[in-house]
Structures are given as structure tokens and as C-alpha cells.
Amino acid sequence: MTAYVLVSRSAEYETRMRDLLGDRLAVIPGEFLTFGPESVVSRIPESPRIALLGPVLNYEETKGLVEALTAKHPHLGLIVVREQRSDLEDWVDELALHAVLNPDATDDTTVALLDRLGSWLVGNGHAETGDFDAPASIALSDLERTWDESELEAGVKPPSPATPVEPAPPEWEFPPLEAGVPTEAIAVVAPKGGQGKTTIAINLATGLAEISPNSVVLVDADLQFGDITAALALEPERTIVDAVSDAADDEIVLKTTLTHHADGFFVVASAPSPELGDQIRPGALARLIDRLRATFRYVVIDTTPGLGEHTLVTLEHVTDAVFVTNMGVPSLRALRTEFELLSTVGLMPGNRHIVVNQTDKNSGLTIKDVEKIIGAPVDIEVPKSSAVLLASNRGVPLIHDDVRDPAAKAIRSIVLRIAPEAFPKRSRIQRRRRSNEPE
Structure with a gap:
């Protein structure tokens, strides 16, 4: 199960979180926001327990994501990844968030925050303790086990490894100038x-x-x-x-x-x-x-x-x-x-x-x-x-x-x-x- 999801435009932060959380993390590139928050939400696998939004997402993007995520996953833990700024209090006041995390926070601080929020979700009946466990090793998964000839003859096919989803490039064109509209x-x-x-x-x-x-x-x-x-x-x-x-x-x-x-x-x-x-x-x-x-x-x-x-x-x-x-x-x-x-x-x-x-x-x-x-x-x-x-x-x-x-x-x-x-x-x-x- 995917316990965590990250929506970010920072490749550096994405790499860091992948190293920290491994297969428990699903990453949705922030470029999908070009097509609206629903496009991001539709790409989130299963039912994650905690979502990290940012860094390099602005207020309107974050607001749209919070609303769309809350509508589909009402009990999702929400963390905004953003540095301390003078307007941060307004973000917290106006968005239904559980926590704010500085992108420069140490790994220990990041893990501690995720653990605290996970414990809160479990304590309030919104998650199970096992939801945050690391998945079993893929070495013994169906992707690598030996398939015998009887299974293949019966039409059972080995699963194919999932292909990472890459964001489609946004489409644009040169719109024609309307007649009579001055440039x-x-x-x-x-x-x-x-x-x-x-x-x-x-x-x-x-x-x-x-x-x-x-x-x-x-x-x-x-x-x-x-x-x-x-x-x-x-x-x-x-x-x-x-x-x-x-x-x-x-x-x-x-x-x-x-x-x-x-x-x-x-x-x-x-x-x-x-x-x-x-x-x-x-x-x-x-x-x-x-x-x-x-x-x-x-x-x-x-x-x-x-x-x-x-x-x-x-x-x-x-x-x-x-x-x-x-x-x-x-x-x-x-x-x-x-x-x-x-x-x-x-x-x-x-x-x-x-x-x-x-x-x-x-x-x-x-x-x-x-x-x-x-x-x-x-x-x-x-x-x-x-x-x-x-x-x-x-x-x-x-x-x-x-x-x-x-x-x-x-x-x-x-x-x-x-x-x-x-x-x-x-x-x-x-x-x-x-x-x-x-x-």
C-alpha cells in the first residue's frame, strides 16, 4: 500500500523523499497541475494516508489540491512543504492542513513529523498501524517468481512491471488574432x-x-x-x-x-x-x-x-x-x-x-x-x-x-x-x- 504521496515541482526534494520513504511514497509531478488539481488526484494510487504538497507550489495550486484531495480522501493527512514566510499564517488559517514542514528540515525532523501525524490518524480511526509499514521485498513478488508451464498453458500470464507515468507535455498553439482587435x-x-x-x-x-x-x-x-x-x-x-x-x-x-x-x-x-x-x-x-x-x-x-x-x-x-x-x-x-x-x-x-x-x-x-x-x-x-x-x-x-x-x-x-x-x-x-x- 502507498502510505505517502508527494506533489511537488522540486526534483531535488522528490529524490530526497524517495530515498527517505522508498516504496511507501508515490510521487505526482507538479506539472500535472497544468491540467487542474483533479488531474493530480486521479493519478494518486489506492488510498494514501498522508499527502505532502510542495515545495514550489503556490497558494492557488495548494488550495485547489487541498479541496480536491479532501473531497476524495476525507481522512487524508495533509502537510504543506513550505519555508517560513510572513504569509504562512494565512495559509494555515485558510487551508485545512494538519502540519507545515520546512523543505530544509532534517531527515530526522521530517520522519518525526510523519510519525506523529501517522499516530494521530491511527488514534482517530483514520488509519491502521500497518498502513505505514514498509512493503514486502519485491524479490519474492509475482514479478520475479518462476511461472511453470502448466500455468502458462492455462492462460495465466505473469504481470508486467508498472511503467512510470510521465506527465504529458501541455499542448499550446498560436491562436489567431480576432478581426478588429487591436494589438x-x-x-x-x-x-x-x-x-x-x-x-x-x-x-x-x-x-x-x-x-x-x-x-x-x-x-x-x-x-x-x-x-x-x-x-x-x-x-x-x-x-x-x-x-x-x-x-x-x-x-x-x-x-x-x-x-x-x-x-x-x-x-x-x-x-x-x-x-x-x-x-x-x-x-x-x-x-x-x-x-x-x-x-x-x-x-x-x-x-x-x-x-x-x-x-x-x-x-x-x-x-x-x-x-x-x-x-x-x-x-x-x-x-x-x-x-x-x-x-x-x-x-x-x-x-x-x-x-x-x-x-x-x-x-x-x-x-x-x-x-x-x-x-x-x-x-x-x-x-x-x-x-x-x-x-x-x-x-x-x-x-x-x-x-x-x-x-x-x-x-x-x-x-x-x-x-x-x-x-x-x-x-x-x-x-x-x-x-x-x-x-
Whole structure:
């Protein structure tokens, strides 16, 4: 019998738990969550006694799993595998869990927790003591015993070893653009490096993909030091160098230069080296943006910091620009200089969105001070949050890693500014309102 089941996206943790629990553990790869929690539950063998959920599962995924597992296995022990975070108390309050386990806990601590929960289940009549025993050795099983000729002649066939179930790759396609629906291109711009521009671009593309699945492309146009693929844990076969080549004038060839992300958008990876990035001419980048707009509903471009030639030509070919700065006075003054220059040369996009990132009440500045320095009103404040770095280290967009984090919520509001039609779906992508929160 399978006593334990693990649903996780961490291959390292899976290997560790297999070594610890052996044949008592069944593992369901977290990739099956692409098809919904029911797809995971349907693959769980027999009736397990304890389920470990995580690590690298977000709140919405965990919530869906808890509900689906509880419905099918009402007496299942549930453990969330997650590190200590400021919002962990909310997870415990809102989900019907039995325990929380830190993924870095020692083997002794992990086994002790499993034993305590197992004893509790047995004591409450939800399990038998023998349910947690290690299975008998397979050496004497039907798979290896000798089958005599009389059995074979009688039609009795030896069982075949079970074939491990591998998750089917999610299917996707390029949906056609609807007639009359305008395409939009959004440049994400910052006066200096280190403002969080790439994080905003990644999460903006992720949010737009929720309302236009597979019709969003994220272009890493930081041609020397772009790191979008690293932040998303992608391994592209082709890059922007291929996307601007003569061969990519063919639409089919262009599509082969894109890398698909599991959250329903495509990525044009940055140049593999600064030297190759320098070879891309501004005009080639402009043509790439225009060609992508002919195929995708939304094109999000992460630009090189400052106002170099490539950033200026990008601003000529977009409908919106998201300007990102932190609360440092040098960055704010540089942003004001950018605004003045763009206004002078007539390159300020019609739709401008100003985002102050990593806001901190201890910075010595208020938002009014910020607005006075840059000479323009601030549209979005994104608070400083450790969840941003954690999500990046996991290779997961913040708004899908921790939907209730304040920074994730602020970035959601940027999505709504770009695509107001996303508003009716907001309840689906935000967390459930708690019973004690005001309407």
C-alpha cells in the first residue's frame, strides 16, 4: 500500500523523499497541475494516508489540491512543504492542513513529523498501524517468481512491471488574432539598472497571458545583459539574434525562434553574449516588434536601461510605456531627465504608466516627494518584498508564486491599466477574501 504521496515541482526534494520513504511514497509531478488539481488526484494510487504538497507550489495550486484531495480522501493527512514566510499564517488559517514542514528540515525532523501525524490518524480511526509499514521485498513478488508451464498453458500470464507515468507535455498553439482587435506593444523602461524593470516585464507578460493565453510575447531587448530566461528558468534553443535574422522574415521561421513558457506566453531570449547583442541594429529590433504585433495580442519589451538607440526605437513602435524607478534620488532625477528628453523629441508614448518600485516608508521620501522630483504623478507603487527575490530564484513569476504578496497585488494593478478587460477576472486571479475582511 502507498502510505505517502508527494506533489511537488522540486526534483531535488522528490529524490530526497524517495530515498527517505522508498516504496511507501508515490510521487505526482507538479506539472500535472497544468491540467487542474483533479488531474493530480486521479493519478494518486489506492488510498494514501498522508499527502505532502510542495515545495514550489503556490497558494492557488495548494488550495485547489487541498479541496480536491479532501473531497476524495476525507481522512487524508495533509502537510504543506513550505519555508517560513510572513504569509504562512494565512495559509494555515485558510487551508485545512494538519502540519507545515520546512523543505530544509532534517531527515530526522521530517520522519518525526510523519510519525506523529501517522499516530494521530491511527488514534482517530483514520488509519491502521500497518498502513505505514514498509512493503514486502519485491524479490519474492509475482514479478520475479518462476511461472511453470502448466500455468502458462492455462492462460495465466505473469504481470508486467508498472511503467512510470510521465506527465504529458501541455499542448499550446498560436491562436489567431480576432478581426478588429487591436494589438498592443508595451515597453518597460528604466533610467538605470537595478530598478526591477525585468521583474515588472515578466509579471506583466504573465498577467496578460491569463486573459490572452499564448497570444503574449515577451521580448528581452536588454541586448547585452538580458536575464529573462534565467529568471524564468528557461533554456532557449534560439535567441533574438535568430529572431532578427533574414531567415526569420518567414513567419514560420520566426515562430521557431520563440521559447514557450508554461504560464501561456512566449519569450524572445536575449542575445547569448554582449558581442552578438551589439550586432543587432535598432532598425532590426523595430521590424521585429512590428512583426510580432502582427501575430500576438500583446508584445512586452524589456529594454536596455537608459535611452540608448535601441530603447528609443522601441518607444517609437509601442502603444504603452511602463517607466520603472526606485525611490533613490539619482534614479528619480534620471527619470525626470528622460521625460524631458522624450517630450522634446516627440517620443513619449500616448499611454504612460509610472511605477515606483521597492517603495519603503523608511527611505526618507514620500510619494509626494517622488512626484515633485520626477515632475509627474505616480500611477503604481510596488512595495519592497522579499517574495520578489524568492520567486526569481525559483524561476517562477511573482504573481503566480505568491498571489497575496503586496508586491504581486500591485503588479496586478499594472496589468489592469494595460488591459481593463481583465478586471472581471480579477476574482479568479486574486486570493479568496477572508471572512473577516471588509467588503
